[in-house]
Amino acid sequence: MTEPPRDARERLIEGTRELLWERGYVGTSPTAIWRASGVGQGSMYHHFQGKPDLVLAAEQRSAEQMQRDIRACFAQEGSAYERISAYLLRERDALRGCPVGRLVADPEIAADGRLREPARETFAVLHECLVSALEDGRNAGEFAADLDAVRTASTLAAVVQGGYTLARAEASAEPYERAVQGALALLRLADR
Amino acid sequence: MTEPPRDARERLIEGTRELLWERGYVGTSPTAIWRASGVGQGSMYHHFQGKPDLVLAAEQRSAEQMQRDIRACFAQEGSAYERISAYLLRERDALRGCPVGRLVADPEIAADGRLREPARETFAVLHECLVSALEDGRNAGEFAADLDAVRTASTLAAVVQGGYTLARAEASAEPYERAVQGALALLRLADR
Numbered sequence: 001m002t003e004p005p006r007d008a009r010e011r012l013i014e015g016t017r018e019l020l021w022e023r024g025y026v027g028t029s030p031t032a033i034w035r036a037s038g039v040g041q042g043s044m045y046h047h048f049q050g051k052p053d054l055v056l057a058a059e060q061r062s063a064e065q066m067q068r069d070i071r072a073c074f075a076q077e078g079s080a081y082e083r084i085s086a087y088l089l090r091e092r093d094a095l096r097g098c099p100v101g102r103l104v105a106d107p108e109i110a111a112d113g114r115l116r117e118p119a120r121e122t123f124a125v126l127h128e129c130l131v132s133a134l135e136d137g138r139n140a141g142e143f144a145a146d147l148d149a150v151r152t153a154s155t156l157a158a159v160v161q162g163g164y165t166l167a168r169a170e171a172s173a174e175p176y177e178r179a180v181q182g183a184l185a186l187l188r189l190a191d192r
Numbered sequence: 193m194t195e196p197p198r199d200a201r202e203r204l205i206e207g208t209r210e211l212l213w214e215r216g217y218v219g220t221s222p223t224a225i226w227r228a229s230g231v232g233q234g235s236m237y238h239h240f241q242g243k244p245d246l247v248l249a250a251e252q253r254s255a256e257q258m259q260r261d262i263r264a265c266f267a268q269e270g271s272a273y274e275r276i277s278a279y280l281l282r283e284r285d286a287l288r289g290c291p292v293g294r295l296v297a298d299p300e301i302a303a304d305g306r307l308r309e310p311a312r313e314t315f316a317v318l319h320e321c322l323v324s325a326l327e328d329g330r331n332a333g334e335f336a337a338d339l340d341a342v343r344t345a346s347t348l349a350a351v352v353q354g355g356y357t358l359a360r361a362e363a364s365a366e367p368y369e370r371a372v373q374g375a376l377a378l379l380r381l382a383d384r
Contacts, residue, residue, distance in 0.1 A: 022299055026219035097297065104360040105289065105297030107214055119361040144381050151374030154358060158371035159347055162354030166346065168296040169311040179350035182343030183378075189336045190381035 009047045011037040016058035025108040062099045063118035067125045074129040080137025094167040094176035101161045127153050144190045159183045201239045203229040208250035217300040254291045255310035259317045266321040272329025286359040286368035293353045319345050336382045351375045
């Protein structure tokens with residue numbers, strides 16, 4: 001245990017993120033975490049109370065990154081349609097899926113309000129950004145005047161998450177791309 | 193091991209479905225399967241070569257049921273819009289998620305072409321039903337003449353799958369309902 005404490009904490013968080021991703025909550029055992037992180041066994045309990053605490057820290061890290069990316073994407077210059085399509089089309093590894101959304105497919109995480117919180121919060125940030133862009137576009141005459149921004153924002157967020165599911169089932173990014181292109185076309189068709 | 197063989201096989205499949213649902217692939221251990229199914233330990237290897245074989249049988253059972261439900265839903269009387277909304281709005285336990293779609297969120301299942309197949313096949317059946325309904329509706333003047341049926345079908349399938357993800361993150365069916373209602377409204381707005 002010669003590593004500096006902050007570095008060990010960091011490695012534990014990153015190791016847990018990787019394991020959650022590859023093996024899910026049940027497959028992320030304390031032993032696997034120590035091994036993946038390359039820290040001494042005692043280090044985990046020095047930095048974290050136990051597995052749920054460490055998993056929460058790993059989830060929060062993924063959630064923060066995603067919230068920053070979402071906000072940056074919607075803060076770009078351009079029309080509402082351009083900002084929304086930049087978000088939907090931004091480079092993604094559709095086959096890996098959403099680092100945050102996939103967490104709640106995990107039964108253990110979905111059942112625990114505390115472990116579900118980072119995903120809930122991230123989707124709330126996304127929803128807010130989408131509603132705001134849709135309202136801007138409606139006010140600017142880009143979208144139909146009677147477009148329901150709140151419902152449409154949920155539709156667009158669902159298209160991204162569900163696009164990942166379809167892509168994983170086919171082991172191909174194509175269904176993701178079709179789903180997103182179809183949603184953008186519907187937004188366009190709705191304005192005329 | 194006094195149970196008749198077919199009954200033991202059936203109980204193994206149903207026990208595995210339940211475990212996959214509650215604990216995911218990694219959490220579905222052979223021991224847990226014997227216990228959940230209430231059959232003798234030898235019975236599993238009498239009926240199945242091992243865990244992957246049994247998981248595949250459990251997945252195929254879920255996939256067959258869902259494909260039957262999808263086909264029944266789209267075979268109903270009514271306009272294309274009515275058939276599509278009947279599918280999107282049909283009673284679902286949004287918080288539990290899709291018994292087929294959730295399988296591919298599991299890293300072990302997504303990584304194995306054989307275990308991924310029941311989900312791929314089910315989404316192919318759904319896609320076919322949606323494309324056909326969208327084409328009918330376009331031909332009947334219910335939807336915009338330039339609606340892309342193939343892409344829109346992927347969008348609608350993604351809305352359902354992603355709606356589950358949003359619902360699980362919030363522990364509420366509301367985001368699912370908003371996503372689906374928003375998609376139906378876009379289909380309607382697109383025709384005018």
